[in-house]
Amino acid sequence: MNITVSQRGEVSIAAILGEIDGKTAPLAQAQLMPILEATNKVVLDMSSVSYLSSAGLRMLLVLYRQATARSGKVALVGLSEEIKDTMSMTGFLGFFEVSDTLDAGLLSLA
Amino acid sequence: MAELTNVITPALDVQERRIDYYPTHDYNGYQLRPGKPYPFGTTLVPGGVNFSIFSNHATACTLVLFEKGGGTPLVEIPFPDSFRIGNVWCMIVFGLDVETLEYGYRLEGPWDPTAGQRFAPSRIILDPYAKAVGGREVWGQPPDWNDIFLQRGRLIFEDFDWEDDRPCEIPVEDLVIYEMHVRSFTADPSAGAKHPGTFAAMREKLPYLKALGINCVELMPIFEFNECENDRVSPETGERLFNYWGYSTVAFFAPKTSFAATGKFGMQVDELKTLVKELHRNGIEVILDVVFNHTAEGNEMGPTISFRGVDNQTYYMLTPEGYYYNFSGCGNTLNCNNPIVRNMVLDCLRYWVAEYHIDGFRFDLAAILGRDPWGTPMPNPPLLETLAFDPVLGKCKLIAEAWDAGGLYQVGSFPAYGRWAEWNGKFRDDWRRFLIGEPGMAGAVAQRIQGSPDLYGWNARGTTASINFITCHDGFTLYDLVAYNDKHNWANGEGGTDGGNDNHSWNCGWEGETDDPAIRELRRRQMKNAWVALMVSQGVPMVLMGDEVARTQFGNNNAYCQDNHLNWMDWSQCAQNADLLRFAQRMIAFRHAHPVFRNIAHLTNTDYAGSGYADITWHGTEAWQADWSDNSRVVAFMLDGRHAKGATQTDDMIYVIFNAYWDALHVRLPGLSHDRRWHLAVNTGMPSPRDIHPTGTEPPLDNQGSLLIGPRAAIVLVGR
Numbered sequence: 001m002n003i004t005v006s007q008r009g010e011v012s013i014a015a016i017l018g019e020i021d022g023k024t025a026p027l028a029q030a031q032l033m034p035i036l037e038a039t040n041k042v043v044l045d046m047s048s049v050s051y052l053s054s055a056g057l058r059m060l061l062v063l064y065r066q067a068t069a070r071s072g073k074v075a076l077v078g079l080s081e082e083i084k085d086t087m088s089m090t091g092f093l094g095f096f097e098v099s100d101t102l103d104a105g106l107l108s109l110a
Numbered sequence: 111m112a113e114l115t116n117v118i119t120p121a122l123d124v125q126e127r128r129i130d131y132y133p134t135h136d137y138n139g140y141q142l143r144p145g146k147p148y149p150f151g152t153t154l155v156p157g158g159v160n161f162s163i164f165s166n167h168a169t170a171c172t173l174v175l176f177e178k179g180g181g182t183p184l185v186e187i188p189f190p191d192s193f194r195i196g197n198v199w200c201m202i203v204f205g206l207d208v209e210t211l212e213y214g215y216r217l218e219g220p221w222d223p224t225a226g227q228r229f230a231p232s233r234i235i236l237d238p239y240a241k242a243v244g245g246r247e248v249w250g251q252p253p254d255w256n257d258i259f260l261q262r263g264r265l266i267f268e269d270f271d272w273e274d275d276r277p278c279e280i281p282v283e284d285l286v287i288y289e290m291h292v293r294s295f296t297a298d299p300s301a302g303a304k305h306p307g308t309f310a311a312m313r314e315k316l317p318y319l320k321a322l323g324i325n326c327v328e329l330m331p332i333f334e335f336n337e338c339e340n341d342r343v344s345p346e347t348g349e350r351l352f353n354y355w356g357y358s359t360v361a362f363f364a365p366k367t368s369f370a371a372t373g374k375f376g377m378q379v380d381e382l383k384t385l386v387k388e389l390h391r392n393g394i395e396v397i398l399d400v401v402f403n404h405t406a407e408g409n410e411m412g413p414t415i416s417f418r419g420v421d422n423q424t425y426y427m428l429t430p431e432g433y434y435y436n437f438s439g440c441g442n443t444l445n446c447n448n449p450i451v452r453n454m455v456l457d458c459l460r461y462w463v464a465e466y467h468i469d470g471f472r473f474d475l476a477a478i479l480g481r482d483p484w485g486t487p488m489p490n491p492p493l494l495e496t497l498a499f500d501p502v503l504g505k506c507k508l509i510a511e512a513w514d515a516g517g518l519y520q521v522g523s524f525p526a527y528g529r530w531a532e533w534n535g536k537f538r539d540d541w542r543r544f545l546i547g548e549p550g551m552a553g554a555v556a557q558r559i560q561g562s563p564d565l566y567g568w569n570a571r572g573t574t575a576s577i578n579f580i581t582c583h584d585g586f587t588l589y590d591l592v593a594y595n596d597k598h599n600w601a602n603g604e605g606g607t608d609g610g611n612d613n614h615s616w617n618c619g620w621e622g623e624t625d626d627p628a629i630r631e632l633r634r635r636q637m638k639n640a641w642v643a644l645m646v647s648q649g650v651p652m653v654l655m656g657d658e659v660a661r662t663q664f665g666n667n668n669a670y671c672q673d674n675h676l677n678w679m680d681w682s683q684c685a686q687n688a689d690l691l692r693f694a695q696r697m698i699a700f701r702h703a704h705p706v707f708r709n710i711a712h713l714t715n716t717d718y719a720g721s722g723y724a725d726i727t728w729h730g731t732e733a734w735q736a737d738w739s740d741n742s743r744v745v746a747f748m749l750d751g752r753h754a755k756g757a758t759q760t761d762d763m764i765y766v767i768f769n770a771y772w773d774a775l776h777v778r779l780p781g782l783s784h785d786r787r788w789h790l791a792v793n794t795g796m797p798s799p800r801d802i803h804p805t806g807t808e809p810p811l812d813n814q815g816s817l818l819i820g821p822r823a824a825i826v827l828v829g830r
Binding site: 021022023053054055057058061065085086088089090091092095 | 207208209210267269270271304305308309310313370371372375376377380381383384387388
């Protein structure tokens with residue numbers, strides 16, 4: 001798992017590559033939390049995430065809860081069909097702004 | 111007020127300073143610490159997992175850990191003697207991957223069946239408190255019986271984000287219960303579900319349930335069971351037979367993994383909770399059908415999965431020779447009034463209410479729960495009393511199937527403690543017999559209409575003690591009730607002898623499917639009559655999945671083993687039988703619209719509200735003249751709207767006439783006060799859509815003094 005961060009205006013874009021599971025989720029959280037605290041608006045580009053485990057879903061929700069407490073926002077873009085399906089069935093999807101493309105994701109945080 | 115950002119303290123800083131989050135022992139590279147006995151089962155603690163299991167007769171215990179699906183254990187960690195407190199072995203193991211770990215136990219102890227001891231340390235045992243079970247993720251896949259550990263304990267996160275959800279607490283008298291099977295609801299291709307037969311697929315169908323108007327689903331067993339526990343095939347089709355319904359619990363704390371589309375990812379807990387949350391959001395409660403009378407381990411010939419290997423003598427009712435009492439008809443009987451087992455049942459139900467926000471429970475063969483450890487019925491069974499007075503269960507519905515397979519029949523006498531309701535089998539039988547025209551049933555049906563005061567009046571339990579139903583998973587569907595005289599159970603592979611014989615059914619002139627339009631019309635009318643009977647009776651109505659669209663099991667009245675069209679809901683019937691579906695929807699809406707059907711106390715046949723009418727009055731073909739003779743097949747009654755819900759609400763006047771006679775009859779109507787007129791709400795003798803009129807649009811009767819009711823029909827009038 002690897003995270004690349006870029007900036008677009010006041011929004012941070014974090015592109016995640018690889019699998020988010022019980023081992024990598026804490027690492028991802030440790031990297032993403034300071035970014036959220038710095039900018040308050042984060043787009044997570046999930047298009048290169050091949051697998052998102054239960055622990056990964058929880059990491060996302062922790063980010064969401066932190067963002068909400070700070071009046072910030074987290075948007076997800078580029079979810080694969082299977083991950084989106086899993087997130088929907090387990091109740092995680094409804095918390096997030098979800099978009100197909102990066103541009104749409106940026107727009108959702110505007 | 112402090113800003114939110116200040117409230118959110120990174121908890122980890124504090125936790126890292128606690129000394130009990132550091133290991134004290136090491137076993138082959140696994141870091142350990144003495145655990146905490148409470149709570150039993152597994153609990154995630156910072157950095158590790160607390161494992162706790164009790165046995166009053168085991169002499170030693172070993173924790174067995176697997177990588178998910180692994181053929182051999184990762185490690186077997188014997189509990190150090192210093193980790194045992196009383197008869198509880200507890201241990202924290204650090205550094206485990208919650209998502210990929212599977213666990214079990216080996217318990218040592220005597221093999222002495224006549225003394226009730228059946229320890230089998232060669233076997234790996236499933237934790238009775240396992241909150242999730244791996245190994246059977248794919249429904250119907252034949253098990254590998256050579257697997258050294260078939261059904262494996264798994265760890266779960268218990269951090270579901272419920273937001274502001276909690277159990278709905280709908281007043282019990284306002285419920286309309288829909289009894290259903292999770293897999294049957296969406297398994298058929300006609301359901302068009304992306305993941306057929308799952309919790310997720312059921313969630314997709316919520317708009318259907320909402321449109322039907324029910325406000326409570328009662329789910330047939332969803333605790334982990336093994337549908338492949340038997341190895342039998344259908345003598346008719348050669349198809350494999352299953353323990354399909356699931357009345358055979360393997361793990362009381364774990365949802366059925368293969369009922370979840372995400373079960374293969376270990377997310378069944380989240381998927382079920384999401385379904386419950388979404389049901390609640392739509393105003394629909396969730397009652398679970400729980401089977402505490404026996405387990406999947408069967409008798410002494412059955413497999414050792416969990417309880418038998420943990421503490422056989424504690425968990426099961428045993429004969430003096432060490433054999434299993436069989437009050438359940440399923441091989442063994444859970445020893446539920448043993449104090450230990452009683453606590454497990456309580457732990458389990460509390461867990462489902464607290465963690466899953468479950469609204470209530472229906473207890474399969476609940477009369478067993480009132481038997482002492484030697485099988486004798488008790489006047490004051492501690493388990494039933496405990497559940498009735500427990501604070502966590504304090505607002506949830508407790509419903510008993512008030513009989514067992516050992517001959518104990520307690521409808522009307524189940525120990526209730528002001529809490530317990532009962533499946534009212536007499537409601538089912540009396541209405542069935544009345545509707546097919548049996549003589550001598552008018553008086554009995556009058557009791558059922560009033561919420562069965564003959565059964566529940568003697569100790570003032572009121573109408574809500576009675577769960578009213580005409581059909582349920584046991585026995586014929588509503589359509590089969592009007593299409594078959596006899597059961598047709600050959601496909602079950604028991605020589606046609608299984609299933610009940612007292613069906614009180616009538617095929618309306620031909621056994622099974624027919625093109626005869628007169629028979630088909632009569633069947634439709636009889637189904638509608640049953641819908642009316644359910645919705646105008648005091649008490650709590652329960653309907654069976656699919657009865658709103660004439661679901662058929664082709665005469666099979668005990669389809670417990672059939673994973674096919676005999677159980678599956680055929681969604682194409684929604685269009686084929688749209689008229690019946692419409693009737694059911696409107697009839698449910700009619701009940702919701704009229705509180706006069708939903709009294710809590712029994713009706714009194716007196717005018718305690720001073721309205722000029724008694725709360726209920728009885729009539730016949732002549733107004734004010736009920737005929738209770740054996741030959742009477744007409745029951746008519748008027749409910750006074752000023753007496754709705756114990757005179758706390760005001761409703762219309764309601765007049766209901768059932769004609770179970772084979773000819774049309776002239777009926778004289780009771781008069782209304784001068785400013786009111788009778789309007790026609792329901793007439794099952796009329797073709798759709800004139801069989802039922804939506805609330806508020808009922809046409810007034812031209813003749814306010816009398817009407818003609820068709821043969822075998824029901825009419826409902828609204829006076830306003």
